[in-house]
Amino acid sequence: MAPDLVGRLLDAAVTTIRDHAAQLTALDQAIGDGDHGINMRRGFDAIAETREALAALPLDEALQKAGMTLVMKVGGASGPLYGSLLMAMGKAGMPSDPAGVAEVFAQGIDAVKKRGRSDVGEKTMLDVLVPTLQALQTGAANGASIGDLAARIQTVADDALAATGPMRATKGRASFLGERSIGHLDPGARSSALLIEAVCGVLASEA
Amino acid sequence: MTGNVAIVIVSHSALVAQGAADMVREMVGDEVRVAACGGNPDGGLGTNVAAIREAIDAVYGPAGVAILVDLGGAETNSEMAIELLPEDQQDKVIICNAPIVEGAVMAATEAAGGSPLAQVRATAEELSP
Numbered sequence: 001m002a003p004d005l006v007g008r009l010l011d012a013a014v015t016t017i018r019d020h021a022a023q024l025t026a027l028d029q030a031i032g033d034g035d036h037g038i039n040m041r042r043g044f045d046a047i048a049e050t051r052e053a054l055a056a057l058p059l060d061e062a063l064q065k066a067g068m069t070l071v072m073k074v075g076g077a078s079g080p081l082y083g084s085l086l087m088a089m090g091k092a093g094m095p096s097d098p099a100g101v102a103e104v105f106a107q108g109i110d111a112v113k114k115r116g117r118s119d120v121g122e123k124t125m126l127d128v129l130v131p132t133l134q135a136l137q138t139g140a141a142n143g144a145s146i147g148d149l150a151a152r153i154q155t156v157a158d159d160a161l162a163a164t165g166p167m168r169a170t171k172g173r174a175s176f177l178g179e180r181s182i183g184h185l186d187p188g189a190r191s192s193a194l195l196i197e198a199v200c201g202v203l204a205s206e207a
Numbered sequence: 208m209t210g211n212v213a214i215v216i217v218s219h220s221a222l223v224a225q226g227a228a229d230m231v232r233e234m235v236g237d238e239v240r241v242a243a244c245g246g247n248p249d250g251g252l253g254t255n256v257a258a259i260r261e262a263i264d265a266v267y268g269p270a271g272v273a274i275l276v277d278l279g280g281a282e283t284n285s286e287m288a289i290e291l292l293p294e295d296q297q298d299k300v301i302i303c304n305a306p307i308v309e310g311a312v313m314a315a316t317e318a319a320g321g322s323p324l325a326q327v328r329a330t331a332e333e334l335s336p
Contacts, residue, residue, distance in 0.1 A: 033219075033278075035253060042249060071287055072257050075247025077280035079256065080287040115283065173279055 002206055006062045007055030010047060012198035017044040020194055027187040031174040035076055036187040043074035043082070063090030077116075077172070078188060081125065084111040098140035098149055105133050116171065123169035123181060125188035131160040132196055150204035154197050161185060161193040212318040212327045213240040213266035216311050217259055217285050218277045219252045221245035227275070227308045231315045238319040240266040241311075254281045259288035263300055271299035271324035273331065275311045299324065305331040 017024075017040050025037030046069050047054065054062045067086030071079050088111030092104040109129050113119055120130045135156040139149040162185070169181035172188075214231060218224040224245035231241050242262035247253025263272055274289075276282045282302060289300050301324060303310050314331040322330070 035247075035251075038251075039247070039253065042247070072255075073248050075249070075251075075253035075255055075280075075284075077283040079280075080283045083287070115286070 004055060005202070005206070006057065006059055007051065008202050009059075009199055010051055010054055010062070010066070012202045013195055014044045014048045014051075016194045016198040017041055017191070020190075024187050024191055024194075027185055027190055030184045031169065031177055031181045032187055033076075033173050036078060036191065039074045039076040039078055040082075040191055043070040043079060046070075046073040058094065060090045060092075060094050063087070065090075078191070080115055081112055081188070082191075084115040085109070085129075087111070098136065098144060098146055101146070102133065102136040102140045105129075105136060109133055118171045121167070122171040123164050123167040123174060123186045123189070124171050125186070125192040127164050127167065127186065128157055128160045128189045128192040128196065131163075132157050146203055147206065150200040150206075154200045154204075157193040157196040157200075161189050164189040210268070210270055211239050211321060212270045212314075212324050213242070213268055213272045214311055214315050214318065215259070215262045215266060215272055215274045215285075216241065216243045216245075216307065217254055217262070217274060217281045218243075218245040218307060219254060219281060220277075221250075223277065223307070227311045230308060231311050234312055235315040235319050239315045240268070241315065242266045254284040256284045256287050256291070259285055260291055263288060263292065267296065267300070269299070270318075271301070273314045273318070273324065273327045274300065274302045275305060275307045275314065275331065276302060277307045301328055303328050303331040305334045309334050 021037035021041040028034050028036035047066050063086045067083040071083030085108040089104050089108035092107035095101040095104045118124050120126050135153050164186040169175045174181045216224045216227045224243035228241045228243035242265045244258050244262040248255045274285050276285050285302050310331040314327050317327045317330040
């Protein structure tokens with residue numbers, strides 16, 4: 001593993017959440033309770049505070065610890081959802097190739113589905129995570145390198161995010177709005193796309 | 208009174224949680240232990256896994272704990288808090304699918320009579336839409 005990969009992944013994730021906190025909150029004000037950016041920022045600020053300790057750990061342990069930090073600090077449903085994602089990915093072990101990364105990511109996504117009792121098509125973060133996983137699995141099966149995959153997956157995540165706009169929310173606070181949730185991007189899908197893009201940015205520069 | 212099922216109230220608002228707990232104490236008396244918990248880790252509106260865990264610990268007894276929640280994150284964070292409990296306690300702490308204020312009063316009323324956890328939950332959930 002490249003030196004300080006964990007540290008650079010953490011920095012990229014923290015930076016993108018801080019930079020987009022206001023946007024996430026604005027999206028959430030449209031169809032949720034307007035705290036997604038504030039909550040995510042609180043969680044990632046807490047991760048930033050333990051950056052050095054986390055960066056010194058192997059990736060799998062760092063993911064579990066960062067996940068627990070999100071669970072404890074976020075203060076909204078996104079805490080357990082993102083926390084479960086990272087903790088399950090950390091428990092899945094250390095990937096050594098793209099297929100391994102896909103398997104680890106799949107374990108994380110299963111934990112999100114279970115935690116949220118949700119699946120694709122309900123206008124949630126899963127509508128970005130699952131298409132991203134599928135692209136990762138396909139790429140890995142075709143023998144793509146991490147660098148190539150990282151570049152391609154940023155586009156997949158962006159497209160998947162855009163596809164949440166026309167969806168009608170059937171899960172979470174936005175489901176209270178029914179038809180009126182249509183036409184708005186899902187805030188959780190946006191934060192998922194941001195984090196995926198941040199991670200891919202680091203991995204693409206690796207390659 | 209520690210033999211009775213205890214109640215934990217988890218709201219996004221500390222004031223709502225406290226108010227619901229006050230109503231339970233007023234209407235049901237102190238036969239049932241009640242803990243209230245609301246607000247995010249910074250004290251704003253939201254819920255906080257660590258605080259929910261502390262609230263459960265504060266009232267936990269062998270008869271178990273019934274949790275009443277308001278909106279989405281309160282439920283998700285309560286589920287997370289339950290999973291952080293020691294394994295032998297996890298089955299004895301349940302979330303009631305019921306309106307937070309009415310559910311808390313109904314659950315506490317049932318608990319005050321010494322009913323088991325499943326009965327406490329069933330009574331609270333009779334109020335569900």
